[in-house]
Amino acid sequence: MxxxxxxxxxxxxxxxxxxxxxxxxxxxxxxxxxxxxxxxxxxxxxxxxxxxxxxxxxxxxxxxxxxxxxxxxxxxxxxxxxxxxxxxxxxxxxxxxxxxWLEWNPTYKDMKLNLLRISDLELSFKGGLRDLVKEFLAKVPYKIVDFEAFEEVILDTLSDSFIRAVFEGLLEPEILNRLNVSKRDFYDTDTYxxxxxxxxxxxxxxxxxxxxxxxxxxxxxxxxxxxxxxxxxxxxxxxxxxxxxxxxxxxxxxLGTDGRKMSKSYNNAIFFADGKEEVRQKVMKFFTDPQKLRKGDPGRPHICPVFFYHRLFTNSEKTQQIEVDCMSGTLGCVDCKKIMFESLESFLEPIREKRLEVEKSxxxxxxxxxxxxxxxxxxxxxxxxxxxxxxxx
Missing domain, CATH: 3.40.50.620 (HUPs)
Structure with missing residues (x-):
């Protein structure tokens, strides 16, 4: 294939x-x-x-x-x-x-809203308009074949119009100030x-x-x-x-070092080009269970990004023991990160060496x-x- x-x-x-x-x-x-x-x-x-x-x-x-x-x-x-x-x-x-076909592509709209950080604004407009749209459609003098689909088309169209009006300065400017975006930001993404x-x-x-x-x-x-x-x-x-x-x-x-999805734009990523010491520093800054403040506090490994890495890079027997020790409080976050770093480094080191070799060629x-x-x-x-x-x- x-x-x-x-x-x-x-x-x-x-x-x-x-x-x-x-x-x-x-x-x-x-x-x-x-x-x-x-x-x-x-x-x-x-x-x-x-x-x-x-x-x-x-x-x-x-x-x-x-x-x-x-x-x-x-x-x-x-x-x-x-x-x-x-x-x-x-x-x-x-x-x-x-x-x-392009305008209705959900990925296009999602990307644009995320780039401009206006997803919440769109949801707000839609939420405020939904009852009015339902009332309007109830008075349409034609048979509606798919009420919900038609409702979404109108809501999408109206919310797009409201968002454009915000960036054109037709609504209160405080909205843009809160979002920290500008008219230029909007049109910079509004390209062919x-x-x-x-x-x-x-x-x-x-x-x-x-x-x-x-x-x-x-x-x-x-x-x-x-x-x-x-x-x-x-x-x-x-x-x-x-x-x-x-x-x-x-x-x-x-997950990245701050618990969000790993991304270069979030400045929370571990790169294959990173040196060993750089990786160590990033690992030691990793976000952990916010309720586990000190060694002795019981942890919740199922929500901890560090434990997520253990499941990927640490052998299963040791990972099971880490889970038990974390939940009981006998394993502190600093020691847990040190173990995770060693496991992660065993994965990264051969790739780093290969990368340096490739880079020379x-x-x-x-x-x-x-x-x-x-x-x-x-x-x-x-x-x-x-x-x-x-x-x-």
Missing amino acids: KVLSGMRPTGKLHLGHYFGVIKNWVELQEKHETFYMIADWHALTTAYKNTEQIKENIEQVMIDWIALGLDPNKSTLFIQSEVKEELELFLIFSMITPKS GFLGYPVLQAVDILIYKAEAVPVGEDQLPHIELSREIARRFNQLYGEVFPEPKALLTETPRL IKDIKEVFMEGSQRARQIARQTLEEVKEKMKL
């Missing part, structure tokens, strides 16, 4: 990337024909103002991918922007993709590229005729959109594209990705020729 996935180059990879994505990719390359792409054009979606780091970030991703086990002899590893045919198919797909990036994602998948894409549940709408675009093209012009399926992957939600690694890009481009070129033939272009 042909499998494709990709990653935006945002810099050095951390533990969350490995357990969320890379570990699964390494396993897939043993069983399938796999294509893994550094999606540098997608990086422009939100980083178009700060492009100076993209080249360096691509190199860091290359290094981490190889160090973490992606094998160019088993997978096609390539860079999105080296396959110029993607842009031509992106233009074609843009012409046949209804705008409503941000709206249309799922079409480019569809190109990423379909131009290589991938049959499956490994994703988490939150990415399912993107795969469905790719299937819709494939169906629409095939119906309009003739069969070219297979409809890709989602390979749902269950991945642990790796960066010229060779770049060549590997260029060769992979050429293989990918050859496939893309053949697909584009089929597309043009079907469209009589």
